[in-house]
Amino acid sequence: xxxxxxxxxxxxxxxxxxxxxxxxxxxxxxxxxxxxxxxxxxxxxxxxxxxxxxxxxxxxxxxxxxxxxxxxxxxxxxxxxxxxxxxxxxxxxxxxxxxxxxxxxxxxxxxxxxxxxxxxxxxxxxxxxxxxxxxxxxxxxxxxxxxxxxxxxxxxxxxxxxxxxxxxxxxxxxxxxxxxxxxxxxxxxxxxxxxxxxxxxxxxxxxxxxxxxxxxxxxxxxxxxxxxxxxxx
Amino acid sequence: xxxxxxxxxxxxxxxxxxxxxxxxxxxxxxxxxxxxxxxxxxxxxxxxxxxxxxxxxxxxxxxxxxxxxxxxxxxxxxxxxxxxxxxxxxxxxxxxxxxxxxxxxxxxxxxxxxxxxxxxxxxxxxxxxxxxxxxxxxxxxxxxxxxxxxxxxxxxxxxxxxxxxxxxxxxxxxxxxxxxxxxxxxxxxxxxxxxxxxxxxxxxxxxxxxxxxxxxxxxxxxxxxxxx
Numbered sequence: 182x183x184x185x186x187x188x189x190x191x192x193x194x195x196x197x198x199x200x201x202x203x204x205x206x207x208x209x210x211x212x213x214x215x216x217x218x219x220x221x222x223x224x225x226x227x228x229x230x231x232x233x234x235x236x237x238x239x240x241x242x243x244x245x246x247x248x249x250x251x252x253x254x255x256x257x258x259x260x261x262x263x264x265x266x267x268x269x270x271x272x273x274x275x276x277x278x279x280x281x282x283x284x285x286x287x288x289x290x291x292x293x294x295x296x297x298x299x300x301x302x303x304x305x306x307x308x309x310x311x312x313x314x315x316x317x318x319x320x321x322x323x324x325x326x327x328x329x330x331x332x333x334x335x336x337x338x339x340x341x342x343x344x345x346x347x348x349x350x351x352x353x354x355x356x357x358x359x360x361x362x363x364x365x366x367x368x369x370x371x372x373x374x375x376x377x378x379x380x381x382x383x384x385x386x387x388x389x390x391x392x393x394x395x396x397x398x399x400x401x402x403x404x405x406x407x408x409x410x411x412x413x414x
Numbered sequence: 415x416x417x418x419x420x421x422x423x424x425x426x427x428x429x430x431x432x433x434x435x436x437x438x439x440x441x442x443x444x445x446x447x448x449x450x451x452x453x454x455x456x457x458x459x460x461x462x463x464x465x466x467x468x469x470x471x472x473x474x475x476x477x478x479x480x481x482x483x484x485x486x487x488x489x490x491x492x493x494x495x496x497x498x499x500x501x502x503x504x505x506x507x508x509x510x511x512x513x514x515x516x517x518x519x520x521x522x523x524x525x526x527x528x529x530x531x532x533x534x535x536x537x538x539x540x541x542x543x544x545x546x547x548x549x550x551x552x553x554x555x556x557x558x559x560x561x562x563x564x565x566x567x568x569x570x571x572x573x574x575x576x577x578x579x580x581x582x583x584x585x586x587x588x589x590x591x592x593x594x595x596x597x598x599x600x601x602x603x604x605x606x607x608x609x610x611x612x613x614x615x616x617x618x619x620x621x622x623x624x625x626x627x628x629x630x631x632x633x634x635x636x637x638x639x640x641x642x
Binding site: 237240241242243244245246248249252258327331334335337338339340345348349351352355356357360361363364367368371 | 496497572576587609610614
């Protein structure tokens with residue numbers, strides 16, 4: 182505990198760094214997955230191929246990707262760009278699958294109604310499909326944000342600093358407290374980002390709250406924990 | 415692209431294909447750790463998961479626990495256990511077992527739960543004991559999902575065993591960690607390529623097993639009416 186108080190600035194700096202790398206990677210993965218998932222949803226033949234392809238992407242161990250990307254991209258070995266590209270790719274790999282499911286969850290009758298009401302394809306996607314796919318997309322984003330926060334810590338092994346640096350530093354110095362603080366920091370960040378996503382979902386999709394009264398979720402914790410996937414799941 | 419040629423040179427150099435630090439030995443080590451970990455974790459998690467799925471007891475505890483354990487950063491757990499228990503191969507293997515339990519447990523109870531309750535009730539009404547319901551109905555029908563859990567766990571262990579080289583485990587992760595210590599990028603990249611190949615091959619193997627296990631369903635169904 183005294184180490185934590187003495188090194189508050191360091192922990193805060195690593196926490197902020199860990200947070201922005203995770204948030205940027207999750208958002209990039211999400212934005213990339215939206216058009217791919219929508220296109221795959223519209224073209225059933227592509228659906229199987231794209232889902233299989235992103236499944237293969239997700240089987241590749243993260244440390245190997247962190248090592249190989251600098252060689253492929255030509256960026257510096259310690260560049261944070263490698264890590265963001267790697268984590269965004271993982272995020273997109275999970276999100277493409279979710280996006281296909283999310284657009285698939287929108288009732289065709291609603292789409293026909295929108296077309297009948299005079300919506301163009303573009304308007305229909307933005308104003309009807311996207312909002313209705315929102316709850317499933319949010320569930321996927323919650324999964325991705327937690328696994329991104331956890332996975333980023335591995336990047337400390339190749340020298341890109343984040344909260345995981347407390348693990349490598351603590352291990353080298355034979356100092357348990359530092360490792361425990363790193364774990365606590367990562368879990369706190371994961372819970373914080375999850376809460377922000379839930380909040381954003383309530384603000385952007387106020388109608389989902391009304392539905393929740395039908396099936397009340399008594400313990401939001403359970404939602405947080407049950408949505409974390411295994412590798413390759 | 416000199417990086418690529420350097421990596422190919424490293425991978426094809428004959429001196430890297432023999433001895434205790436040679437590629438065949440490291441691949442065998444890596445696959446060996448994975449098999450050992452899955453065997454130990456499976457012996458604990460699969461019977462427990464089957465019991466949870468069959469009885470429905472402790473389900474919410476299992477869901478919360480497996481989720482919470484998966485949220486833990488693997489490197490944090492590895493360094494923590496290694497420091498706590500000291501050097502040697504046992505601490506990283508214990509960490510690997512701990513990390514393999516959640517997907518195995520989840521696969522086992524989700525597999526049993528996926529079986530149609532009407533099918534289970536039909537088996538009971540025909541006089542199956544609870545043990546027979548589990549071994550003759552729930553396990554065969556839930557097998558694809560149970561194998562899917564093993565597949566997830568295998569991938570998780572292959573990835574984490576690579577990271578575990580940092581706390582002294584052998585296997586392919588050695589090339590990544592040792593290569594970095596001496597700034598030998600071709601060695602790190604070569605090791606990474608090998609890890610990716612091993613992960614993809616094992617995933618393909620388990621994808622095949624999963625397909626085989628789901629192929630058992632129709633044969634079981636066609637056999638059922640003819641049995642007295």
